[in-house]
Amino acid sequence: MPIDRAEWESYFDESGHILKSQEFVSSQILERGLDPSVRSEAWKFLTGYYSWQTTHDERATVESMRRKNYESLCNMCDKIQPLLETEHREFLEVRNIIKSDVQRLYVRDAQGNAMLDKSQLEKILLLNYVCNVEAEYQRGFHEMLLLFRLLVEEEHEIYWLFQFFLQKTENSCILNIGVEKNLRMLKRLIAIMDPAFSRHLERKGQVVQSLFPWFSLFFQRVFKSFDDVWRLWEVFLIGKPCRNFQVIVAYTMLQMVRDQILQEDMSGDDILLLCNNLIDLEADVLISKACATYKLLMKHQEKVPQELQEFFNQPEQ
Template sequence: MIKVTDRERLGSPDSSQEDVSGLRASFSSLLRMKKMPIDRSEWESYFDESGHILKSQEFVSSQILERGLDPSVRSEAWKFLTGYYSWQTSCDERLTVESMRRKSYESLCNMYDKIQPLLETEHRDFMEVRNFIKSDVQRLYIKDAQGNTIVDKGQLEKILLLNYVCNVEAEYQQGFHEMLLLFRLLVEKEHEIYWLFQFFLQKTENSCILNIGVEKNLTMLKCLIGFMDPIFAKHLEGKGQVIQSLFPWFCLFFQRVFKSFDDVWRLWEVFLTGMPCRNFQVIVAYTMLRMVRDQILQEDISGDDIVMLCNNLIDLEANELISKACTTYELVMKYPEKVPQELQEFFGQPQ
C-alpha cells in the first residue's frame, strides 16, 4: 500500500460470546490503551479453513473501533464492513460474489456506452456534470514521492460518471473525486472501486450527500450542542449560520482534517462498524467544535472567523479524535431519559 499524505496530494460461536463480554468496558477507556492494529496474521485467525468467520461481527467491529486495521488487511476487511461480502460467506462463496460484482459492473458499463449518445444530446445536466468531473479529477495530485503517477485519472472520471448515471440519490457533488481517490488507493480493480464506493455511501446512510445526510447531520449537530452545552449553543446562535457553514466536514467525511490518508481510512472504518453508535459522525463533529470552544467564547470572534477557525483544524490524529469522540458519546449516554427526540438515533442500531 502506497502511503500518500494530504500534503503530497495538495473464535467459535461459543468463544465469541466470551469475546463480546469484554465490550462492557467503556469505548474511550479501551481506546486510551495503546494497541497494535489488526494485522494479517490476526485477521486470518478470525476464519476457519473454509473461510467462514469464527468470531462474531460485533467482536470484529469492536476490535476495529479500538485498534484499527493494518494496511495489509484493510482492503479485504472493508469488503466485509461495507457489505460487499456477507460476514457469513465461505471462501468459495466470496469467489462467486466477486465474479458477480465484476459481471454486474461490466453490464453497467455496457449500458452506459449504449445510452451515452442520448445523454449527450438530450440531457444538458449530463454534459455539465461531465465537465465538472473532468475538471475536479484533473486537479488531483496523484504522484508518489518520486514523482511517479499512481492513479489513472481517466479511470476515476469513468467511475464518477457511472456513479452519477446509476445512483439517483447520490448524483455527483464536488468532493466525490477526492473520496473516490481513497478507494482507488485501497483497491485496484475497477469494479471493486466502484462497488466499494457505492456500498460505503449506502452503509453510512448517505451521510456525506448534500440535501440528504449532510442536512440531517447539521440538524443533529445543532441539537447536540444545545443539549450538551447550552451556553455555547446560545453564543453560536448569535453569530449567524455557523453550524450550517460546517457542511464541508460532512461532505468529505472529515477527509481534510487529517494529515495522512491512513488517518482518514482509520476514521471511515469506524463509521463502517456502526460503533459506538449510529450517526457517530455527528459526535465527531461536536468533539472537534469542543477543541475551539474556549477560544470562541473568550475572544468573542465573529461568525466568519469561527468558521475559519474550524476550517483550520487540520493535521489531527485519528486515534485521538476517535477516543475523544467516544468519551463524548459516553457523556450523552449518561442521560438517556433527557436526550431530545432529535438525538434518539444515537441509541438506534446502524443499518
C-alpha cells in the same frame, strides 16, 4: 496495535468461515483499527461487498458476480450516453465538472511517477452519477473516490466499494440527503450538551450550517494522512459506538476550539476560519474523544429529545 494480517486470518477457518462474531470484530476495529495490510480485504466485509457468513469459494463467486454486474452497468452507460448528451444538458455539465475535478488531483508518488489512471476515476464517477439518481454528483466525490482507488486496484472493486460505503453510512456525506440531517442533529446536540456555547453560536449567524464540508467530505481534510481518514471511515462503517457517530465527531471537534471562540468573542467568519484550520488531527485521538463524548451523552439519555434518539439505535448490519 491495529489488527494485523496474522490476527485477521485467525478470525477465519480453513474454508473461510468466520470464527468470531461480527460484534467482536467490530469492537476490535473500534478500539484498535486495521493494519494497512488487511484493510482492503476487511473493507469488503465492512461495506457489505462480502457477507460475513461466506466461505472462500462463495466469496470467489461473489467477486465474479460483482465484476459482471459492473461490466453490464458500463455497457448500459455507453449505450445511453449519446441520448444523455443530446437530451440532458446537465449531463454534459456534470461530465465536465468531473473531468475538471479529477484533473486537479495530485496523484504522483515521491519520485513524480503517476500512481493511477485519472481516466479511470472519471469513468467511475460518471457511472456513479448515471446510476445513482439520489446521490447525483457533488464536489469532493473525486477526493473520496481517490481513497478507494488507493485501497483496491480493480475497477469494479473501486466502484462497488464506493457504492456500498455510501449505503452503509446512510448517505451521510450526500448534501441533499445526509448532510442536512447531520447539521440539524449537530445543532440540537450542541444545544443539549453545551447551552452557553450554543447561544453564542446562534448570535454569530449560520455558523453550524456552514460546517457542511466536514460532513460532505467526511472529515477527509482534517487529518495528517490517508491512513487517519481510513481509520475514521472504518469506524463509521461498523456503526459503533452509535448510529450517526459523525455528528458526535463534529461536536467533539467544535469542543476543541470552544474556549478560544468564547474567550475571544469571535465573529462567525472567524469561527469558520478557526474550524477550517483544524487539520493534521490524529484519528485515534479524535475517535477516543468522540467516544468519551458519546458516553457522556448516554448518561443523560432520558433528557435527550426525540430527534436525537437515533444515537441510541444500532444501525442495520
